[in-house]
Amino acid sequence: MEQDDCYQSVTETKYDCLLFDVDDTLYPMSSGISTECTKNIREYMISKLGVEEEKVPEMCAELYKDYGTTMAGLRAVGYDFDYDEYHSFVHGRLPYDWLKNDHTLMNLLQTVPIRKVIFSNGNDAHVAEVLSRLGLEDCFESMICFETLNPSKTSEQPENSDELPKTPILCKPLENSFIQAFKIAGINPQKTLFFDDSIRNLQTAKSVGLHTVWVGSSHKTDGVDYSLESLHNMKEAFPELWEGAVDKGDVPYAEKAAIEAVVALSCQLRLKLSGLYQNEKDKRLKHYKKPYFMVWFTDFAGFSGST
Numbered sequence: 001m002e003q004d005d006c007y008q009s010v011t012e013t014k015y016d017c018l019l020f021d022v023d024d025t026l027y028p029m030s031s032g033i034s035t036e037c038t039k040n041i042r043e044y045m046i047s048k049l050g051v052e053e054e055k056v057p058e059m060c061a062e063l064y065k066d067y068g069t070t071m072a073g074l075r076a077v078g079y080d081f082d083y084d085e086y087h088s089f090v091h092g093r094l095p096y097d098w099l100k101n102d103h104t105l106m107n108l109l110q111t112v113p114i115r116k117v118i119f120s121n122g123n124d125a126h127v128a129e130v131l132s133r134l135g136l137e138d139c140f141e142s143m144i145c146f147e148t149l150n151p152s153k154t155s156e157q158p159e160n161s162d163e164l165p166k167t168p169i170l171c172k173p174l175e176n177s178f179i180q181a182f183k184i185a186g187i188n189p190q191k192t193l194f195f196d197d198s199i200r201n202l203q204t205a206k207s208v209g210l211h212t213v214w215v216g217s218s219h220k221t222d223g224v225d226y227s228l229e230s231l232h233n234m235k236e237a238f239p240e241l242w243e244g245a246v247d248k249g250d251v252p253y254a255e256k257a258a259i260e261a262v263v264a265l266s267c268q269l270r271l272k273l274s275g276l277y278q279n280e281k282d283k284r285l286k287h288y289k290k291p292y293f294m295v296w297f298t299d300f301a302g303f304s305g306s307t
């Protein structure tokens with residue numbers, strides 16, 4: 001048994017996929033975005049669905065507790081509405097400018113040599129906006145969002161056969177949402193580390209075989225393998241994920257790319273200038289060409305590291 005374990009650790013990596021929730025996971029709850037989202041949901045229930053204002057807070061809490069999202073709960077108890085309209089009212093009006101580029105997280109995600117996938121209950125447009133604001137739009141191989149699991153804009157109300165009505169919406173923490181996500185993204189849960197801020201999502205995730213990380217907490221409980229106050233601490237908590245990574249130094253990826261672009265332009269300009277010198281056959285200028293190129297190569301190597 002010990003020999004088998006040893007052999008496995010040498011020949012295989014423990015994880016081949018990192019699966020991430022978005023809201024309150026890629027950015028902290030302290031951003032205030034979630035509070036604004038809750039306000040919008042309550043306003044939608046009052047203004048669009050005609051729910052009495054004084055009943056909304058308790059109803060919201062109950063539906064969220066029973067169904068994972070208020071939206072899934074509203075459909076379960078019989079409210080019918082267009083999903084796109086709901087998302088544009090609830091998410092489309094969020095103060096996205098509160099989210100800023102996160103260079104630290106971008107650098108971590110860009111350097112970890114493991115495929116990364118998004119799994120969010122949010123709609124496509126919301127997830128894309130959040131990733132763009134955080135500067136993380138190029139960090140993930142694929143995304144499982146609301147529309148991925150719920151392709152039609154409305155869905156049939158299922159027949160209710162037990163005391164708790166079923167929802168036609170497929171979303172976390174329903175077990176089937178994870179099973180479908182695995183199929184769509186080609187995920188092996190036994191080799192995947194899942195990051196989420198919702199304990200209920202993590203508990204289902206654990207039951208279907210994922211390794212789980214509770215983000216935004218320092219506590220551990222049932223269904224949680226690891227806890228992490230912030231994704232900024234990923235490398236300290238899971239240094240093994242970076243084994244085999246190419247060292248890009250401390251320069252954030254975007255800044256590095258910008259520097260390399262400037263150096264490349266400089267290179268082109270100087271090559272053109274050198275061509276002009278040759279055409280003019282100005283021996284005096286040619287006299288300075290050689291040391292000029294030596295300086296450029298020194299600059300290029302210094303800026304871009306291993307080239």
Ligand SMILES: [Mg+2]
Pocket residue numbers: 021022023024025196197198
């Ligand atoms: Mg979340």
